[in-house]
Amino acid sequence: MKDRNNYLLLHFLVAALMAIVGILCMWLGNTFVSNIGSVLLISGIYTILDNMLLKKSLIDLVIQKVQLDQEIDSSGLIKLDSTLTNINYKELLENAKSNIDIVHNYARTWTTNNFDFIKETIMNSECHLRVVLLNPDSPFVPALENHYGYSEGQLSDLIVEVSNKWISLYGEVEEKRKKCNSKRNNSSSYKNKKCGTVELYYFNGQPTNSIYRIDDKIIVVSCKNSKIKSIHLPYMIFKNNESNGMYKTYLGEIDNIINEATKVDLENKNVTNN
Template sequence: MARANENMKNRFQITSLLFIVAGLVLIIIKEMYVKSNLWGEILNNVAVALFFGGIFEIMNEFYLKEKLVDLILNKLKLKETIDKTGITEVFSDINDIDYRFYMKKASRNIDIFHVYGRTWTNSHLETIKDKLLRSNCNVRVILLSPNSSFIMPLAEQFGMLEDELRTNIIKMEETWKQLYQAKITVKKRKTQSSLNLYYSESFPVYSLYRFDDTLINVQSKPSKGRTTKLPTIVCVDTNKGNDLYDMYLKEIEEIIVQSQEVDLN
């Protein structure tokens, strides 16, 4: 089969070269021997068609088809990567992530793990509140403990005082308590949702957001200062085990076990 394909390819290349040569020969004949304008025009058109047709076919064979094969192979490799790791999207700017889409779609579980996430929480407060009041979602939130030994290095990283960072964390605790109070005032028959808040002593290497079978990993900035240009991975549960979703979910569960639950009453 491979030999037959190679022979066909060789015949195709020879035919394309013959087209080019025939085109050149006709151009020479037209210039040297044909005096009639009519026949000269006809020969010229035929010569140009043969010449450029041959060139195009050679380009198509050697370049376009090669590019097409590369594209197909890359697509297959990408599909294999998605099937194996569960990665569906990669972002370089956190502003490009449509968290509301994932939150609205979630019907069972929402997990949130970040240092304190004031901007993130305030931006999605109404959507989270709606989930607590009108769904059966189990929402778990993990913040850095104000007493964590990592407060000092993180405050320096963020360019703020230690007390300022602690205050920001405690303010977000109050925000989650207010959401919890809003939830428990709703009659039980209307919602079976839950909200749990935890304080973690662990160093937050990155932020994690889980929405049912989708999980988002937002990398931290290694240098001082703040930016929205943070590499972000969106992955899904492939149901095959050992994918990124399972790995990150296991981390969330381990962090919760090692954390202290906050009384929201």
């Protein structure tokens, strides 16, 4: 800001000096000198107006743009869009190395579309998977069923259906782990003996956004308030920029939700809707 003010002041002084010299030349000189004075006067006045109005506005615009860029960089935002099909979950999930966190109400379609990518990663790496779903017994369930036009118990059944997919994955992961760790199975058919972990949580509250953490990126998808299903929903993708950006904010929200949620005992092969 100080440099900008110094820059404007310098140009203003030079322009004012040109205008003053121009006036003196017009007043004291002959026709030739007077013409030069007129040119200096007009140039000085134009320079003053140019710096006071045009360049000042341009500089302010550039400064605003720079400040906006700095705010975006500090937030960690790398993408803002409204078409969900533009999110390349396949690439992100298949390349996950350490952490996958999923927070949504139930998202049967999303789970069906991405389950195989997640399974491949969890079965062949040391990636940790945490899934948070709406508790089938949550007081929000009847209200959501009424809002979306579901029959009584339908939403709970959908949550249970999705839950059982994660429970089945847990079973496969633990079976592989036991076989790979067993001394009697050194000749295990698993070429890759790595496997991750699976955790499932039920949350009694209603997540206002769907949140997906995949290693150093977090995807935040706005929940739709209307009943009409659509692929057009605002979403943001943040990267972990090692500062107090939005990645850490949403990761903290995920951890808070998990702390408030109930961990499902995945040893009970299936969840039933009582």
